[in-house]
Amino acid sequence: xxxxxxxxxxxxxxxxxxxxxxxxxxxxxxxxxxxxxxxxxxxxxxxxxxxxxxxxxxxxxxxxxxxxxxxxxxxxxxxxxxxxxxxxxxxxxxxxxxxxxxxxxxxxxxxxxxxxxxxxxxxxxxxxxxxxxxxxxxxxxxxxxxxxxxxxxxxxxxxxxxxxxxxxxxxxxxxxxxxxxxxxxxxxxxxxxxxxxxxxxxxxxxxxxxxxxxxxxxxxxxxxxxxxxxxxxxxxxxxxxxxxxxxxxxxxxxxxxxxxxxxxxxxxxxxxxxxxxxxxxxxxxxxxxxxxxxxxxxxxxxxxxxxxxxxxxxxxxxxxxxxxxxxxxxxxxxxxxxxxxxxxxxxxxxxxxxxxxxxxxxxxxxxxxxxxxxxxxxxxxxxxxxxxxxxxxxxxxxxxxxxxxxxxxxxxxxxxxxxxxxxxxxxxxxxxxxxxxxxxxxxxxxxxxxxxxxxxxxxxxxxxxxxxxxxxxxxxxxxxxxxxxxxxxxxxxxxxxxxxxxxxxxxxxxxxxxxxxxxxxxxxxxxxxxxxxxxxxxxxxxxxxxxxxxxxxxxxxxxxxxxxxxxxxxxxxxxxxxxxxxxxxxxxxxxxxxxxxxxxxxxxxxxxxxxxxxxxxxxxxxxxxxxxxxxxxxxxxxxxxxxxxxxxxxxxxxxxxxxxxxxxxxxxxxxxxxxxxxxxxxxxxxxxxxxxxxxxxxxxxxxxxxxxxxxxxxxxxxxxxxxxxxxxxxxxxxxxxxxxxxxxxxxxxxxxxxxxxxxxxxxxxxxxxxxxxxxxxxxxxxxxxxxxxxxx
Numbered sequence: 029x030x031x032x033x034x035x036x037x038x039x040x041x042x043x044x045x046x047x048x049x050x051x052x053x054x055x056x057x058x059x060x061x062x063x064x065x066x067x068x069x070x071x072x073x074x075x076x077x078x079x080x081x082x083x084x085x086x087x088x089x090x091x092x093x094x095x096x097x098x099x100x101x102x103x104x105x106x107x108x109x110x111x112x113x114x115x116x117x118x119x120x121x122x123x124x125x126x127x128x129x130x131x132x133x134x135x136x137x138x139x140x141x142x143x144x145x146x147x148x149x150x151x152x153x154x155x156x157x158x159x160x161x162x163x164x165x166x167x168x169x170x171x172x173x174x175x176x177x178x179x180x181x182x183x184x185x186x187x188x189x190x191x192x193x194x195x196x197x198x199x200x201x202x203x204x205x206x207x208x209x210x211x212x213x214x215x216x217x218x219x220x221x222x223x224x225x226x227x228x229x230x231x232x233x234x235x236x237x238x239x240x241x242x243x244x245x246x247x248x249x250x251x252x253x254x255x256x257x258x259x260x261x262x263x264x265x266x267x268x269x270x271x272x273x274x275x276x277x278x279x280x281x282x283x284x285x286x287x288x289x290x291x292x293x294x295x296x297x298x299x300x301x302x303x304x305x306x307x308x309x310x311x312x313x314x315x316x317x318x319x320x321x322x323x324x325x326x327x328x329x330x331x332x333x334x335x336x337x338x339x340x341x342x343x344x345x346x347x348x349x350x351x352x353x354x355x356x357x358x359x360x361x362x363x364x365x366x367x368x369x370x371x372x373x374x375x376x377x378x379x380x381x382x383x384x385x386x387x388x389x390x391x392x393x394x395x396x397x398x399x400x401x402x403x404x405x406x407x408x409x410x411x412x413x414x415x416x417x418x419x420x421x422x423x424x425x426x427x428x429x430x431x432x433x434x435x436x437x438x439x440x441x442x443x444x445x446x447x448x449x450x451x452x453x454x455x456x457x458x459x460x461x462x463x464x465x466x467x468x469x470x471x472x473x474x475x476x477x478x479x480x481x482x483x484x485x486x487x488x489x490x491x492x493x494x495x496x497x498x499x500x501x502x503x504x505x506x507x508x509x510x511x512x513x514x515x516x517x518x519x520x521x522x523x524x525x526x527x528x529x530x531x532x533x534x535x536x537x538x539x540x541x542x543x544x545x546x547x548x549x550x551x552x553x554x555x556x557x558x559x560x561x562x563x564x565x566x567x568x569x570x571x572x573x574x575x576x577x578x579x580x581x582x583x584x585x586x587x588x589x590x591x592x593x594x595x596x597x598x599x600x601x602x603x604x605x606x607x608x609x610x611x612x613x614x615x616x617x618x619x620x621x622x623x624x625x626x627x628x629x630x631x632x633x634x635x636x637x638x639x640x641x642x643x644x645x646x647x648x649x650x651x652x653x654x655x656x657x658x659x660x661x662x663x664x665x666x667x668x669x670x671x672x673x674x675x676x677x678x679x680x681x682x683x684x685x686x687x688x689x690x691x692x693x694x695x696x697x698x699x700x701x702x703x704x705x706x707x708x709x710x711x712x713x714x715x716x717x718x719x720x721x722x723x724x725x726x727x728x729x730x731x732x733x734x735x736x737x738x739x740x741x742x743x744x745x746x747x748x749x750x751x752x753x754x755x756x757x758x759x760x761x762x763x764x765x766x767x768x769x770x771x772x773x774x775x776x777x778x779x780x781x782x783x784x785x786x787x788x789x790x791x792x793x794x795x796x797x798x799x800x801x802x803x804x805x806x807x808x809x810x811x812x813x814x815x816x817x818x819x820x
Contacts, residue, residue, distance in 0.1 A: 040693040043527045043546055044274065044520075053274045056230035056246040061303035064232070065094050066143040067296045069312060070136040070153045074128045075720035076175075076384045077157040079135060082124045086152035087138055092145030095300050096153065097137040099123025102295065106262035112284070113255060115191070115351035117178070118387075120260055120288050128157065129177060130349035131721045132316040132386050139296045139304060163189070164720050166346035166381045167324050177349065177382045191347045191380035192355040194362035196649035198434050201375030204338035208330030212409055216327070216402040217786040220346075220715035221320035222724070223391060224732055227276025229286045229317070230307040231293040233257075241294050243270040247286035248278045248521055250549065251556040256287040257294045265551075268294070272549035278521045279705070280390035283559060284352050285317040311725040318352055318389035319715055321345040321380075323361075323398035329406050330373075334414055335425050338373035339434075341365050343399070347380045348387035354380035357388075359495040360395035363435050363653035367403035368446055368487035370431040376649065384720050390559075392702070393766045396488060397709060401787060404484040404770035408777065418483065418774065419460055422450065427487050436650040439487075439657060441640070443748040445685040446659040450485055452683035452744045453661045459483060459681075462665060469781025476671050480779025483663035484770040488763050489654025491564040491639055498564065498639030498655070500557040502572035503547075504533060504580050506631035508624065510617030512539070515547040517557025518569035523761060524694040525565045531690050532570045532755050536577035538601035539617060563658075563759030566690060568637060574754035576635025584631050588620055640752045656752040658759065660684040662703060662767035668779045670798065673791030675711055675776065679739045684763055685746040688756035692745075695760055699743040702764020708733050710769030712788050 047053040072079070084096040099109040099121045112118040119126065122133045136153050140146035161175040168174070169189040176187055183190045205211055231245030241261060247253045250270035257268045270290070275282065289306055296304035308316075323345055330338040343361055347354040362378045411421035427433070429444045454460055459481060467478040491498045505513040514533050520526045526546040534541040547553065557568070584606065585599035592599055592608030592615065600607045607614045615623070624631045640655030665678040680703050689695050712731040716723040724730040749756040769787055777783050782797050 041527050041531060041541060041691060042524060042694065043530055048274065055227055055274050055276050056232060056244060057307045059232045059244060061232060061234055064303035064305050065139040065141065065296060065300050066146045067137055067139045067293055067304050067306040068143065068146040068150050069134040069292070070138060070150045072128050072133060072135050072155055072157060073131070074157050074159065075131045076160045076162045077128045078160060079122055079124055079126055079128055080156040080158055082135060083154045084136060086154065087149040090145065090149035090152060092141035093138060093149045094141065094302070095139045095296065096149070097121070097139065097296060097299060099126070101299055102260055105298065107295070108259045108262065111256060111259035112351060113252060114353070114355055118284070118288065118350045118352070120291055127160070130384050130386055137292055137296060139300055162384050162720055164383055164385055164717070166322070166344045166383055169383045170344055170379055170381045177384065189382040191351050191382055192358060194358055194378045194649060195647065196362055196365060196374050196376035196434055198436065198650065199373035201373055202328070202338065202340035204373035205328060205330045205340060208332045208337050210331055210413060212327070212329045212331070212406055212413070214327055214406070214785055216325040216405070218323045218398045218401060219787060220322050220386070220717060221391060221709055221713055222314060222715050222730055223279045223281030223317065224727070224730065225277030225279060225281060228308040228310055228313040229282065229289040231290040232303060232305045233290065233294040233297040234303040235297050235301065239267060241268045241297065243268065243290050243294055244273050245286060245290040245293070246275050246282060247290055248275070248280070248282035249287070249519055249559045250551050252283055252559060253287040253290045254551045256291040260291040260295050261298055268551070270551045272519060275522050279392045280394065281317055283390050310727070314725045314730070315722055316386070318348070318387045320391035321347065321354065321357055321388040321395070321398065325398065325402045327402055327406060329410070331410050331413070336366065336369045336371045336410070339366055339371050339376070341374070341376040343378040345378070345380045346383050346385055346388060348383055348385040350387040352387050352389035354388065356495045357390065357395040360489070361399050362649060363489060363493070364396055364399055366434045367400055368427050368485050368659070369403070369425045370427050371434055374434045385717060386722060392705065393762050396486070396762070397706070397766045397769060400484060400486055400766050401770045401773065405773050405783065405785070408774045409783070417460065417463060419454065422485055423447065426485060433653070435653045437652045442656050442750050442752060444659065445746050445748055446485060446487055448746055449659050449683040449685055450661040452746065453483065453663050453681050456742055456744060457663055457665070457679065457681040459663050463778070466778040468778060471670060476669050477667040478670055478779040479667050480775040480777070481663065481665050482771045482774030482776070482778060483661060484767040484774065485661045486659070486763065486767055488658050488766065490656050490658055490758050491567055491654065492558070493654035494642045494644030494651060496558065498558070498568060500568035500572040500637050501555055502529070502569065502576040502635045503554055504576045504633050506580070506617070506621055508621040510543065510621045512544045513547045514544050514573070515549055515554050516569040516573055517554045518565045519549065523565065523698065524691060525569060527694065528566050528690045529569055529573045532573045533577050536574050537581065538603065540604045543604070543617060563761045563763065565759065565761070566755070566757045567753055567759050568639065570690065570755040570757050571637030571753055572635050574635070575637050576633045579635050580631065580633035583633060584620060587627055587629055588615070588623060591615065591623055637754060656750055656758060658685055658687070658763050660763045660767060662771050664768065664771045664775050666772070666775050666779065668776060668794060673794035673798070675789070675791070677707065677739050680707070680741045680768065682764065683744040683746065684760055685748060686760050687750040687753055687758035688747050689745060690755070690757050695745060696743055698760045699745070699764045700741050702761070703741060703768050704733055704738060706765045706768025707772065710772035710787050710789060712790060714788050
């Protein structure tokens with residue numbers, strides 16, 4: 029069903045809309061507390077160095093300074109200045125005698141009466157450092173390292189800079205390449221990609237009289253934040269309560285970084301015995317926050333009888349200075365290394381590698397946008413080599429019902445809808461006819477505009493899969509007046525998760541959604557449900573909500589059945605009332621609450637949803653990597669000016685299978701937003717790095733698409749339901765982003781006749797290619813060989 033068909037839905041719902049559009053919603057930097065101190069970070073300008081000594085005496089004498097905090101203060105209270113949730117390597121504060129491993133490392137915190145005083149005092153913190161060799165290229169760090177970033181780290185039996193190494197050994201692996209009709213061998217590169225959320229990181233922390241540290245901040249995952257705070261304070265998790273407040277954008281970027289900002293503010297509150305507030309300037313945020321991993325992807329893709337037959341793949345992910353979520357991100361790249369194609373013979377190695385760059389972590393898409401960029405270009409290249417259309421090649425090769433993935437998983441537990449998604453895009457945008465009009469480097473007479481169309485398809489494993497434990501919980505509490513409180517162990521990141529859970533609960537309970545109030549979430553209210561990543565919010569949180577609602581109905585039926593003159597199994601819930609057999613007797617929710625009160629019982633339920641079976645063999649990369657999958661297709665139509673290299677996007681179309689649509693207007697917004705982020709990833713967004721120092725530290729230099737730059741977009745979604753999801757819904761957050769960059773690369777190739785193996789494909793890179801080709805043509809005319817190395 030298309031989004032267009034559902035746009036007229038009068039029941040579009042967003043529980044927080046009024047507060048946000050009227051300005052009543054309070055974000056982290058809006059919060060204040062009586063007597064609070066203002067905290068700012070202190071950086072070193074080094075990229076890799078030993079911090080020999082630190083002198084804070086000058087800062088301590090400055091007006092208004094309450095405390096200058098160092099790693100020694102953390103150790104004095106029994107905390108850990110170094111911590112993280114996978115490999116505990118992140119220096120929340122670098123101490124004297126330790127190593128500065130990237131230019132974003134913080135060496136001290138200044139707490140003062142005002143922010144201006146703290147900023148001025150921070151300038152007076154001085155340090156003595158001993159520079160160390162810098163390694164910025166991930167391939168060099170892996171294969172020919174000038175230095176080991178962690179001298180004591182031994183991985184796979186030797187010292188190296190490897191964070192993690194995943195493998196896929198499927199079929200006869202690379203040996204089958206010799207049987208192929210032809211082999212496509214290319215290297216692809218992707219960039220540091222900034223999340224570009226509007227709200228920078230901010231936190232307000234208060235040490236309560238009961239000894240509990242209360243944390244409110246702009247963070248993506250309260251439970252992860254609680255672990256960072258407990259680590260730096262050296263206290264049990266129960267001594268930290270993280271409360272959820274509205275967040276001004278995240279896209280995966282407010283997990284580690286935001287949690288660390290909260291931890292630093294909590295440390296200041298603990299040491300000063302006053303509320304502490306730390307709000308990042310944009311420059312600090314862009315300097316310190318983790319980015320999407322830059323990838324180097326080496327592919328040998330063999331084609332036999334018109335199909336992808338064998339692949340040898342090496343992927344190197346730049347983790348930067350710290351591990352963060354690199355093992356999780358690269359797991360997805362491994363399991364999906366051949367995209368939506370069931371290649372029978374695969375030999376794949378994926379490495380996360382330490383460098384002295386800013387660290388990298390979770391970003392919407394989570395290891396699939398990089399891989400899809402390579403795979404979907406290879407699909408177009410294979411089609412061209414075979415003399416068939418890109419559509420026909422994909423139709424021959426894509427996963428179908430019962431297909432075996434490269435990890436050996438049979439896609440049989442759900443409906444495989446990839447071809448339906450592609451057909452929806454083809455029909456909506458008339459793609460196959462438009463492909464016949466592409467310029468392929470030859471403009472129309474009298475024009476400098478080269479016209480092109482490109483598409484990309486994907487299959488995506490849902491939720492964490494084999495990289496983690498997928499379970500979640502929900503609490504439904506019916507008050508004695510019939511009003512309902514709902515809380516789910518998945519954080520609202522601004523995507524409308526709370527609204528989706530309320531709609532799911534209302535549908536399952538047969539009540540009006542206005543009856544339900546979503547409770548302000550807190551880590552002290554409900555058990556840890558895992559991070560809001562991997563498009564698992566609606567799938568996992570919605571599943572837990574359904575189960576909680578069913579548990580509640582069972583309990584309510586057992587108590588109310590006598591008043592409804594029927595057996596418990598005959599009680600039904602619909603039309604905002606509770607009914608007996610055949611609707612002969614009914615009661616309101618308020619009457620039901622009153623009945624529970626006088627029965628001395630509680631209409632309360634706790635629901636847990638556990639994801640389906642997954643498995644993973646570390647040595648072979650075989651197993652059921654995910655318990656269910658989603659499918660999608662996106663296409664783009666554009667022109668390239670052959671004199672300026674400027675790309676003008678004319679239209680974008682998407683179709684995604686999402687199980688069941690819970691809130692169609694919000695779903696539409698997620699697809700549009702994902703397409704725009706993917707467009708920026710493919711065309712212009714790039715963090716400039718000079719010698720390990722990020723140079724694009726504000727939005728005046730980091731190029732984002734504006735609304736005025738965007739064309740008309742159309743989006744469609746397919747609803748198939750899913751037996752693996754109690755609500756029938758799956759997710760759209762990440763699938764919506766992972767396809768537009770490869771579609772853009774393919775469209776630019778069909779317009780210019782030139783392949784680009786590195787993103788973003790900027791006007792500068794396009795003009796450089798045109799210039800190189802002109803020079804090559806001239807050299808060829810004079811009898812000189814090819815002047816440009818392959819793969820640039």
